[in-house]
Amino acid sequence: MQLSALYRYPLKSAQGEVLQQSSCGLLGLTGDRRWMLVERDSGRFLTQRAHPRMSQLSALYDAEGGLLLSAPGQDTLRVSIPGPDDDLRGVTLWRDTLRVPDAGDAAADWLSVFMGIAVRLVHVPEQRTRYLPAGYGENSDRVAFADGFPLLLIGQASLDDLVQRVGRPLTMQRFRPNLVVEGSAPFAEDGWKRIRIGTQTFRVLKPCTRCILTTIDPQTGERSADREPLTTLKTFRQKEGDVMFGQNLVADGEGVLEVGMPVTVLE
Incomplete structure:
Protein backbone atom coordinates (compact mmCIF):
# COMPACT_ATOMS: atom_id res chain seq x y z
CA MET A 1 0.00 0.00 0.00
CA GLN A 2 1.09 3.56 -0.58
CA LEU A 3 0.01 7.14 0.00
CA SER A 4 -1.49 8.12 -3.35
CA ALA A 5 -2.75 11.65 -2.67
CA LEU A 6 -2.49 14.52 -0.18
CA TYR A 7 -5.10 17.27 0.15
CA ARG A 8 -5.07 20.42 2.25
CA TYR A 9 -7.94 22.85 2.92
CA PRO A 10 -6.53 26.15 4.25
CA LEU A 11 -10.03 27.67 4.67
CA LYS A 12 -12.67 25.40 6.14
CA SER A 13 -15.23 24.39 3.49
CA ALA A 14 -13.49 26.27 0.66
CA GLN A 15 -11.65 24.59 -2.20
CA GLY A 16 -8.85 22.17 -1.38
CA GLU A 17 -5.39 21.97 -2.88
CA VAL A 18 -3.44 18.96 -4.07
CA LEU A 19 -0.01 18.56 -2.47
CA GLN A 20 2.92 16.30 -3.28
CA GLN A 21 4.52 16.78 0.11
CA SER A 22 3.55 18.26 3.46
CA SER A 23 4.80 18.43 6.99
CA CYS A 24 2.37 16.83 9.42
CA GLY A 25 1.97 17.03 13.17
CA LEU A 26 -0.42 17.51 16.05
CA LEU A 27 -2.93 19.53 13.97
CA GLY A 28 -2.66 17.37 10.86
CA LEU A 29 -1.18 18.71 7.63
CA THR A 30 0.54 22.05 8.21
CA GLY A 31 -1.89 24.88 7.46
CA ASP A 32 -4.95 22.67 7.11
CA ARG A 33 -8.24 24.31 8.15
CA ARG A 34 -6.59 27.12 10.07
CA THR A 129 -6.90 25.23 19.02
CA ARG A 130 -9.54 22.86 20.39
CA TYR A 131 -9.53 19.48 22.12
CA LEU A 132 -10.92 16.47 20.27
CA PRO A 133 -14.50 15.38 20.95
CA ALA A 134 -14.95 13.80 24.38
CA GLY A 135 -13.98 10.15 24.49
CA TYR A 136 -11.52 10.22 21.59
CA GLY A 137 -7.75 10.46 21.52
CA GLU A 138 -5.46 11.63 24.29
CA ASN A 139 -5.46 14.80 26.38
CA SER A 140 -2.66 16.27 24.28
CA ASP A 141 -4.52 15.78 20.96
CA ARG A 142 -5.79 18.99 19.39
CA VAL A 143 -7.65 20.11 16.26
CA ALA A 144 -7.86 23.42 14.40
CA PHE A 145 -11.10 24.24 12.49
CA ALA A 146 -11.79 20.75 11.12
CA ASP A 147 -15.15 19.42 12.31
CA GLY A 148 -13.66 17.18 14.99
CA PHE A 149 -10.38 15.54 14.04
CA PRO A 150 -7.15 16.72 12.40
CA LEU A 151 -6.93 14.13 9.60
CA LEU A 152 -9.26 12.17 7.33
CA LEU A 153 -8.11 9.10 5.39
CA ILE A 154 -9.96 7.32 2.60
CA GLY A 155 -8.88 4.24 0.66
CA GLN A 156 -8.95 4.67 -3.12
CA ALA A 157 -10.55 1.25 -3.43
CA SER A 158 -13.39 2.40 -1.16
CA LEU A 159 -14.18 5.26 -3.53
CA ASP A 160 -13.89 2.94 -6.53
CA ASP A 161 -16.40 0.57 -4.92
CA LEU A 162 -18.81 3.46 -4.23
CA VAL A 163 -18.49 4.78 -7.80
CA GLN A 164 -19.42 1.36 -9.15
CA ARG A 165 -22.50 1.25 -6.92
CA VAL A 166 -23.62 4.79 -7.77
CA GLY A 167 -23.02 4.26 -11.48
CA ARG A 168 -21.31 7.54 -12.31
CA PRO A 169 -17.92 9.19 -11.67
CA LEU A 170 -17.25 10.81 -8.30
CA THR A 171 -14.08 12.73 -7.49
CA MET A 172 -12.22 12.10 -4.26
CA GLN A 173 -12.37 15.85 -3.54
CA ARG A 174 -16.12 15.50 -2.93
CA PHE A 175 -15.27 13.70 0.34
CA ARG A 176 -12.53 16.14 1.39
CA PRO A 177 -9.90 13.72 2.72
CA ASN A 178 -6.35 14.68 3.66
CA LEU A 179 -4.83 11.28 2.95
CA VAL A 180 -5.66 8.76 0.22
CA VAL A 181 -4.25 5.25 0.36
CA GLU A 182 -3.89 3.02 -2.69
CA GLY A 183 -3.45 -0.74 -2.70
CA SER A 184 -5.86 -1.75 0.08
CA ALA A 185 -9.14 -3.62 -0.28
CA PRO A 186 -12.39 -1.60 -0.30
CA PHE A 187 -13.12 -0.30 3.19
CA ALA A 188 -10.06 -2.05 4.64
CA GLU A 189 -9.40 1.16 6.60
CA ASP A 190 -12.44 0.34 8.76
CA GLY A 191 -10.36 -2.25 10.58
CA TRP A 192 -7.19 -0.23 11.10
CA LYS A 193 -6.22 1.05 14.55
CA ARG A 194 -2.66 2.20 13.97
CA ILE A 195 -0.76 2.77 10.73
CA ARG A 196 2.62 4.06 9.58
CA ILE A 197 3.14 6.26 6.52
CA GLY A 198 6.82 6.53 5.72
CA THR A 199 8.31 6.80 9.21
CA GLN A 200 5.38 8.60 10.89
CA THR A 201 2.71 6.73 12.86
CA PHE A 202 -0.98 7.57 13.13
CA ARG A 203 -3.83 6.48 15.39
CA VAL A 204 -7.14 5.69 13.71
CA LEU A 205 -9.81 7.02 16.08
CA LYS A 206 -13.23 6.65 14.45
CA PRO A 207 -15.16 6.40 11.17
CA CYS A 208 -16.07 9.71 9.55
CA THR A 209 -19.77 10.55 9.66
CA ARG A 210 -20.93 11.88 6.29
CA CYS A 211 -23.57 14.51 5.53
CA ILE A 212 -25.26 16.49 2.78
CA LEU A 213 -21.92 18.10 1.84
CA THR A 214 -21.01 14.94 -0.09
CA THR A 215 -23.86 15.66 -2.53
CA ILE A 216 -22.25 18.94 -3.68
CA ASP A 217 -20.18 18.75 -6.87
CA PRO A 218 -16.89 20.52 -5.99
CA GLN A 219 -16.45 21.62 -9.62
CA THR A 220 -19.83 23.33 -10.01
CA GLY A 221 -21.08 23.90 -6.46
CA GLU A 222 -24.40 22.27 -7.39
CA ARG A 223 -26.17 19.66 -5.28
CA SER A 224 -27.13 16.38 -6.96
CA ALA A 225 -30.88 16.16 -7.38
CA ASP A 226 -30.87 12.47 -6.40
CA ARG A 227 -28.78 13.16 -3.27
CA GLU A 228 -25.99 10.90 -4.48
CA PRO A 229 -23.65 9.55 -3.25
CA LEU A 230 -25.32 9.88 0.16
CA THR A 231 -28.35 7.89 -1.03
CA THR A 232 -26.21 4.91 -2.01
CA LEU A 233 -23.98 5.18 1.06
CA LYS A 234 -27.07 4.85 3.25
CA THR A 235 -27.82 1.45 1.73
CA PHE A 236 -24.62 -0.19 2.96
CA ARG A 237 -22.62 2.22 5.14
CA GLN A 238 -25.21 3.28 7.72
CA LYS A 239 -24.79 2.43 11.38
CA GLU A 240 -27.10 3.63 14.15
CA GLY A 241 -28.42 6.35 11.88
CA ASP A 242 -25.02 7.68 10.79
CA VAL A 243 -23.48 7.20 7.35
CA MET A 244 -19.76 6.34 7.49
CA PHE A 245 -17.09 6.83 4.83
CA GLY A 246 -13.40 7.28 5.64
CA GLN A 247 -11.52 7.26 8.94
CA ASN A 248 -10.44 10.06 11.27
CA LEU A 249 -6.80 10.00 12.40
CA VAL A 250 -4.32 11.79 14.61
CA ALA A 251 -0.57 11.90 14.07
CA ASP A 252 1.97 10.81 16.65
CA GLY A 253 4.76 13.37 16.62
CA GLU A 254 6.00 15.45 13.71
CA GLY A 255 6.97 14.24 10.27
CA VAL A 256 6.88 14.85 6.54
CA LEU A 257 4.48 13.04 4.22
CA GLU A 258 5.03 12.59 0.51
CA VAL A 259 2.91 10.99 -2.18
CA GLY A 260 4.27 7.51 -2.93
CA MET A 261 5.35 6.71 0.64
CA PRO A 262 4.61 3.15 1.80
CA VAL A 263 1.68 2.61 4.16
CA THR A 264 1.88 -0.15 6.76
CA VAL A 265 -0.88 -1.34 9.07
CA LEU A 266 0.61 -1.74 12.56
CA GLU A 267 -2.55 -2.74 14.40
Missing part, protein backbone atom coordinates in the same frame (compact mmCIF):
# COMPACT_ATOMS: atom_id res chain seq x y z
CA TRP A 35 -9.03 29.68 8.63
CA MET A 36 -12.82 29.80 8.88
CA LEU A 37 -15.78 31.94 7.86
CA VAL A 38 -18.29 32.93 10.52
CA GLU A 39 -21.50 34.93 10.58
CA ARG A 40 -20.62 38.51 11.51
CA ASP A 41 -23.20 38.92 14.25
CA SER A 42 -23.47 35.45 15.77
CA GLY A 43 -19.93 34.15 15.23
CA ARG A 44 -21.36 30.82 14.07
CA PHE A 45 -19.24 28.92 11.54
CA LEU A 46 -20.23 28.60 7.87
CA THR A 47 -19.78 25.59 5.60
CA GLN A 48 -20.92 24.27 2.24
CA ARG A 49 -23.70 22.37 3.99
CA ALA A 50 -25.78 25.56 4.05
CA HIS A 51 -23.68 27.62 1.62
CA PRO A 52 -22.70 25.53 -1.44
CA ARG A 53 -21.23 28.70 -2.98
CA MET A 54 -18.19 28.17 -0.75
CA SER A 55 -17.13 25.34 -3.08
CA GLN A 56 -16.19 28.04 -5.62
CA LEU A 57 -14.03 29.98 -3.15
CA SER A 58 -10.26 29.50 -3.38
CA ALA A 59 -8.02 30.24 -0.40
CA LEU A 60 -4.37 29.31 -0.87
CA TYR A 61 -1.19 30.18 1.00
CA ASP A 62 1.34 32.46 -0.67
CA ALA A 63 5.12 32.38 -0.31
CA GLU A 64 4.99 34.71 2.71
CA GLY A 65 2.46 32.56 4.55
CA GLY A 66 -0.51 34.83 3.94
CA LEU A 67 -3.80 33.71 2.41
CA LEU A 68 -4.72 34.49 -1.21
CA LEU A 69 -8.46 34.69 -1.73
CA SER A 70 -9.94 34.35 -5.20
CA ALA A 71 -13.44 33.72 -6.53
CA PRO A 72 -15.35 34.13 -9.80
CA GLY A 73 -15.97 37.78 -10.61
CA GLN A 74 -13.71 39.19 -7.87
CA ASP A 75 -10.13 40.45 -7.75
CA THR A 76 -7.64 38.40 -5.75
CA LEU A 77 -7.09 39.57 -2.18
CA ARG A 78 -4.09 38.83 0.02
CA VAL A 79 -4.79 38.44 3.74
CA SER A 80 -2.02 38.50 6.34
CA ILE A 81 -2.11 36.12 9.28
CA PRO A 82 -3.22 38.09 12.34
CA GLY A 83 -1.25 37.87 15.57
CA PRO A 84 -2.40 35.21 18.06
CA ASP A 85 -3.98 37.83 20.33
CA ASP A 86 -5.12 40.39 17.72
CA ASP A 87 -8.76 41.48 17.61
CA LEU A 88 -10.13 38.34 19.24
CA ARG A 89 -13.61 37.32 18.15
CA GLY A 90 -15.92 34.81 19.83
CA VAL A 91 -16.87 32.01 17.43
CA THR A 92 -18.90 28.82 17.63
CA LEU A 93 -17.94 25.60 15.85
CA TRP A 94 -20.42 22.83 16.60
CA ARG A 95 -20.40 22.60 20.41
CA ASP A 96 -17.12 24.45 20.83
CA THR A 97 -16.90 28.15 21.62
CA LEU A 98 -13.54 29.88 21.40
CA ARG A 99 -11.92 33.25 20.87
CA VAL A 100 -9.68 33.57 17.83
CA PRO A 101 -8.06 36.42 15.86
CA ASP A 102 -10.14 38.24 13.24
CA ALA A 103 -8.47 38.83 9.86
CA GLY A 104 -9.70 42.40 9.41
CA ASP A 105 -12.26 44.47 7.55
CA ALA A 106 -10.80 44.13 4.04
CA ALA A 107 -11.13 40.35 4.11
CA ALA A 108 -14.57 40.57 5.73
CA ASP A 109 -15.84 43.02 3.08
CA TRP A 110 -14.43 40.94 0.19
CA LEU A 111 -15.94 37.71 1.53
CA SER A 112 -19.27 39.32 2.41
CA VAL A 113 -19.64 40.42 -1.22
CA PHE A 114 -18.90 36.89 -2.41
CA MET A 115 -21.16 35.17 0.12
CA GLY A 116 -24.01 37.67 -0.12
CA ILE A 117 -24.24 37.88 3.70
CA ALA A 118 -22.22 39.64 6.39
CA VAL A 119 -19.29 37.42 7.40
CA ARG A 120 -15.92 37.62 9.12
CA LEU A 121 -12.75 35.65 8.43
CA VAL A 122 -10.93 34.22 11.45
CA HIS A 123 -7.68 32.33 11.99
CA VAL A 124 -6.76 29.87 14.73
CA PRO A 125 -3.18 29.95 16.06
CA GLU A 126 -1.84 26.76 17.58
CA GLN A 127 -2.24 28.01 21.16
CA ARG A 128 -5.98 28.57 20.63
Whole structure:
Protein backbone atom coordinates (compact mmCIF):
# COMPACT_ATOMS: atom_id res chain seq x y z
CA MET A 1 0.00 0.00 0.00
CA GLN A 2 1.09 3.56 -0.58
CA LEU A 3 0.01 7.14 0.00
CA SER A 4 -1.49 8.12 -3.35
CA ALA A 5 -2.75 11.65 -2.67
CA LEU A 6 -2.49 14.52 -0.18
CA TYR A 7 -5.10 17.27 0.15
CA ARG A 8 -5.07 20.42 2.25
CA TYR A 9 -7.94 22.85 2.92
CA PRO A 10 -6.53 26.15 4.25
CA LEU A 11 -10.03 27.67 4.67
CA LYS A 12 -12.67 25.40 6.14
CA SER A 13 -15.23 24.39 3.49
CA ALA A 14 -13.49 26.27 0.66
CA GLN A 15 -11.65 24.59 -2.20
CA GLY A 16 -8.85 22.17 -1.38
CA GLU A 17 -5.39 21.97 -2.88
CA VAL A 18 -3.44 18.96 -4.07
CA LEU A 19 -0.01 18.56 -2.47
CA GLN A 20 2.92 16.30 -3.28
CA GLN A 21 4.52 16.78 0.11
CA SER A 22 3.55 18.26 3.46
CA SER A 23 4.80 18.43 6.99
CA CYS A 24 2.37 16.83 9.42
CA GLY A 25 1.97 17.03 13.17
CA LEU A 26 -0.42 17.51 16.05
CA LEU A 27 -2.93 19.53 13.97
CA GLY A 28 -2.66 17.37 10.86
CA LEU A 29 -1.18 18.71 7.63
CA THR A 30 0.54 22.05 8.21
CA GLY A 31 -1.89 24.88 7.46
CA ASP A 32 -4.95 22.67 7.11
CA ARG A 33 -8.24 24.31 8.15
CA ARG A 34 -6.59 27.12 10.07
CA TRP A 35 -9.03 29.68 8.63
CA MET A 36 -12.82 29.80 8.88
CA LEU A 37 -15.78 31.94 7.86
CA VAL A 38 -18.29 32.93 10.52
CA GLU A 39 -21.50 34.93 10.58
CA ARG A 40 -20.62 38.51 11.51
CA ASP A 41 -23.20 38.92 14.25
CA SER A 42 -23.47 35.45 15.77
CA GLY A 43 -19.93 34.15 15.23
CA ARG A 44 -21.36 30.82 14.07
CA PHE A 45 -19.24 28.92 11.54
CA LEU A 46 -20.23 28.60 7.87
CA THR A 47 -19.78 25.59 5.60
CA GLN A 48 -20.92 24.27 2.24
CA ARG A 49 -23.70 22.37 3.99
CA ALA A 50 -25.78 25.56 4.05
CA HIS A 51 -23.68 27.62 1.62
CA PRO A 52 -22.70 25.53 -1.44
CA ARG A 53 -21.23 28.70 -2.98
CA MET A 54 -18.19 28.17 -0.75
CA SER A 55 -17.13 25.34 -3.08
CA GLN A 56 -16.19 28.04 -5.62
CA LEU A 57 -14.03 29.98 -3.15
CA SER A 58 -10.26 29.50 -3.38
CA ALA A 59 -8.02 30.24 -0.40
CA LEU A 60 -4.37 29.31 -0.87
CA TYR A 61 -1.19 30.18 1.00
CA ASP A 62 1.34 32.46 -0.67
CA ALA A 63 5.12 32.38 -0.31
CA GLU A 64 4.99 34.71 2.71
CA GLY A 65 2.46 32.56 4.55
CA GLY A 66 -0.51 34.83 3.94
CA LEU A 67 -3.80 33.71 2.41
CA LEU A 68 -4.72 34.49 -1.21
CA LEU A 69 -8.46 34.69 -1.73
CA SER A 70 -9.94 34.35 -5.20
CA ALA A 71 -13.44 33.72 -6.53
CA PRO A 72 -15.35 34.13 -9.80
CA GLY A 73 -15.97 37.78 -10.61
CA GLN A 74 -13.71 39.19 -7.87
CA ASP A 75 -10.13 40.45 -7.75
CA THR A 76 -7.64 38.40 -5.75
CA LEU A 77 -7.09 39.57 -2.18
CA ARG A 78 -4.09 38.83 0.02
CA VAL A 79 -4.79 38.44 3.74
CA SER A 80 -2.02 38.50 6.34
CA ILE A 81 -2.11 36.12 9.28
CA PRO A 82 -3.22 38.09 12.34
CA GLY A 83 -1.25 37.87 15.57
CA PRO A 84 -2.40 35.21 18.06
CA ASP A 85 -3.98 37.83 20.33
CA ASP A 86 -5.12 40.39 17.72
CA ASP A 87 -8.76 41.48 17.61
CA LEU A 88 -10.13 38.34 19.24
CA ARG A 89 -13.61 37.32 18.15
CA GLY A 90 -15.92 34.81 19.83
CA VAL A 91 -16.87 32.01 17.43
CA THR A 92 -18.90 28.82 17.63
CA LEU A 93 -17.94 25.60 15.85
CA TRP A 94 -20.42 22.83 16.60
CA ARG A 95 -20.40 22.60 20.41
CA ASP A 96 -17.12 24.45 20.83
CA THR A 97 -16.90 28.15 21.62
CA LEU A 98 -13.54 29.88 21.40
CA ARG A 99 -11.92 33.25 20.87
CA VAL A 100 -9.68 33.57 17.83
CA PRO A 101 -8.06 36.42 15.86
CA ASP A 102 -10.14 38.24 13.24
CA ALA A 103 -8.47 38.83 9.86
CA GLY A 104 -9.70 42.40 9.41
CA ASP A 105 -12.26 44.47 7.55
CA ALA A 106 -10.80 44.13 4.04
CA ALA A 107 -11.13 40.35 4.11
CA ALA A 108 -14.57 40.57 5.73
CA ASP A 109 -15.84 43.02 3.08
CA TRP A 110 -14.43 40.94 0.19
CA LEU A 111 -15.94 37.71 1.53
CA SER A 112 -19.27 39.32 2.41
CA VAL A 113 -19.64 40.42 -1.22
CA PHE A 114 -18.90 36.89 -2.41
CA MET A 115 -21.16 35.17 0.12
CA GLY A 116 -24.01 37.67 -0.12
CA ILE A 117 -24.24 37.88 3.70
CA ALA A 118 -22.22 39.64 6.39
CA VAL A 119 -19.29 37.42 7.40
CA ARG A 120 -15.92 37.62 9.12
CA LEU A 121 -12.75 35.65 8.43
CA VAL A 122 -10.93 34.22 11.45
CA HIS A 123 -7.68 32.33 11.99
CA VAL A 124 -6.76 29.87 14.73
CA PRO A 125 -3.18 29.95 16.06
CA GLU A 126 -1.84 26.76 17.58
CA GLN A 127 -2.24 28.01 21.16
CA ARG A 128 -5.98 28.57 20.63
CA THR A 129 -6.90 25.23 19.02
CA ARG A 130 -9.54 22.86 20.39
CA TYR A 131 -9.53 19.48 22.12
CA LEU A 132 -10.92 16.47 20.27
CA PRO A 133 -14.50 15.38 20.95
CA ALA A 134 -14.95 13.80 24.38
CA GLY A 135 -13.98 10.15 24.49
CA TYR A 136 -11.52 10.22 21.59
CA GLY A 137 -7.75 10.46 21.52
CA GLU A 138 -5.46 11.63 24.29
CA ASN A 139 -5.46 14.80 26.38
CA SER A 140 -2.66 16.27 24.28
CA ASP A 141 -4.52 15.78 20.96
CA ARG A 142 -5.79 18.99 19.39
CA VAL A 143 -7.65 20.11 16.26
CA ALA A 144 -7.86 23.42 14.40
CA PHE A 145 -11.10 24.24 12.49
CA ALA A 146 -11.79 20.75 11.12
CA ASP A 147 -15.15 19.42 12.31
CA GLY A 148 -13.66 17.18 14.99
CA PHE A 149 -10.38 15.54 14.04
CA PRO A 150 -7.15 16.72 12.40
CA LEU A 151 -6.93 14.13 9.60
CA LEU A 152 -9.26 12.17 7.33
CA LEU A 153 -8.11 9.10 5.39
CA ILE A 154 -9.96 7.32 2.60
CA GLY A 155 -8.88 4.24 0.66
CA GLN A 156 -8.95 4.67 -3.12
CA ALA A 157 -10.55 1.25 -3.43
CA SER A 158 -13.39 2.40 -1.16
CA LEU A 159 -14.18 5.26 -3.53
CA ASP A 160 -13.89 2.94 -6.53
CA ASP A 161 -16.40 0.57 -4.92
CA LEU A 162 -18.81 3.46 -4.23
CA VAL A 163 -18.49 4.78 -7.80
CA GLN A 164 -19.42 1.36 -9.15
CA ARG A 165 -22.50 1.25 -6.92
CA VAL A 166 -23.62 4.79 -7.77
CA GLY A 167 -23.02 4.26 -11.48
CA ARG A 168 -21.31 7.54 -12.31
CA PRO A 169 -17.92 9.19 -11.67
CA LEU A 170 -17.25 10.81 -8.30
CA THR A 171 -14.08 12.73 -7.49
CA MET A 172 -12.22 12.10 -4.26
CA GLN A 173 -12.37 15.85 -3.54
CA ARG A 174 -16.12 15.50 -2.93
CA PHE A 175 -15.27 13.70 0.34
CA ARG A 176 -12.53 16.14 1.39
CA PRO A 177 -9.90 13.72 2.72
CA ASN A 178 -6.35 14.68 3.66
CA LEU A 179 -4.83 11.28 2.95
CA VAL A 180 -5.66 8.76 0.22
CA VAL A 181 -4.25 5.25 0.36
CA GLU A 182 -3.89 3.02 -2.69
CA GLY A 183 -3.45 -0.74 -2.70
CA SER A 184 -5.86 -1.75 0.08
CA ALA A 185 -9.14 -3.62 -0.28
CA PRO A 186 -12.39 -1.60 -0.30
CA PHE A 187 -13.12 -0.30 3.19
CA ALA A 188 -10.06 -2.05 4.64
CA GLU A 189 -9.40 1.16 6.60
CA ASP A 190 -12.44 0.34 8.76
CA GLY A 191 -10.36 -2.25 10.58
CA TRP A 192 -7.19 -0.23 11.10
CA LYS A 193 -6.22 1.05 14.55
CA ARG A 194 -2.66 2.20 13.97
CA ILE A 195 -0.76 2.77 10.73
CA ARG A 196 2.62 4.06 9.58
CA ILE A 197 3.14 6.26 6.52
CA GLY A 198 6.82 6.53 5.72
CA THR A 199 8.31 6.80 9.21
CA GLN A 200 5.38 8.60 10.89
CA THR A 201 2.71 6.73 12.86
CA PHE A 202 -0.98 7.57 13.13
CA ARG A 203 -3.83 6.48 15.39
CA VAL A 204 -7.14 5.69 13.71
CA LEU A 205 -9.81 7.02 16.08
CA LYS A 206 -13.23 6.65 14.45
CA PRO A 207 -15.16 6.40 11.17
CA CYS A 208 -16.07 9.71 9.55
CA THR A 209 -19.77 10.55 9.66
CA ARG A 210 -20.93 11.88 6.29
CA CYS A 211 -23.57 14.51 5.53
CA ILE A 212 -25.26 16.49 2.78
CA LEU A 213 -21.92 18.10 1.84
CA THR A 214 -21.01 14.94 -0.09
CA THR A 215 -23.86 15.66 -2.53
CA ILE A 216 -22.25 18.94 -3.68
CA ASP A 217 -20.18 18.75 -6.87
CA PRO A 218 -16.89 20.52 -5.99
CA GLN A 219 -16.45 21.62 -9.62
CA THR A 220 -19.83 23.33 -10.01
CA GLY A 221 -21.08 23.90 -6.46
CA GLU A 222 -24.40 22.27 -7.39
CA ARG A 223 -26.17 19.66 -5.28
CA SER A 224 -27.13 16.38 -6.96
CA ALA A 225 -30.88 16.16 -7.38
CA ASP A 226 -30.87 12.47 -6.40
CA ARG A 227 -28.78 13.16 -3.27
CA GLU A 228 -25.99 10.90 -4.48
CA PRO A 229 -23.65 9.55 -3.25
CA LEU A 230 -25.32 9.88 0.16
CA THR A 231 -28.35 7.89 -1.03
CA THR A 232 -26.21 4.91 -2.01
CA LEU A 233 -23.98 5.18 1.06
CA LYS A 234 -27.07 4.85 3.25
CA THR A 235 -27.82 1.45 1.73
CA PHE A 236 -24.62 -0.19 2.96
CA ARG A 237 -22.62 2.22 5.14
CA GLN A 238 -25.21 3.28 7.72
CA LYS A 239 -24.79 2.43 11.38
CA GLU A 240 -27.10 3.63 14.15
CA GLY A 241 -28.42 6.35 11.88
CA ASP A 242 -25.02 7.68 10.79
CA VAL A 243 -23.48 7.20 7.35
CA MET A 244 -19.76 6.34 7.49
CA PHE A 245 -17.09 6.83 4.83
CA GLY A 246 -13.40 7.28 5.64
CA GLN A 247 -11.52 7.26 8.94
CA ASN A 248 -10.44 10.06 11.27
CA LEU A 249 -6.80 10.00 12.40
CA VAL A 250 -4.32 11.79 14.61
CA ALA A 251 -0.57 11.90 14.07
CA ASP A 252 1.97 10.81 16.65
CA GLY A 253 4.76 13.37 16.62
CA GLU A 254 6.00 15.45 13.71
CA GLY A 255 6.97 14.24 10.27
CA VAL A 256 6.88 14.85 6.54
CA LEU A 257 4.48 13.04 4.22
CA GLU A 258 5.03 12.59 0.51
CA VAL A 259 2.91 10.99 -2.18
CA GLY A 260 4.27 7.51 -2.93
CA MET A 261 5.35 6.71 0.64
CA PRO A 262 4.61 3.15 1.80
CA VAL A 263 1.68 2.61 4.16
CA THR A 264 1.88 -0.15 6.76
CA VAL A 265 -0.88 -1.34 9.07
CA LEU A 266 0.61 -1.74 12.56
CA GLU A 267 -2.55 -2.74 14.40
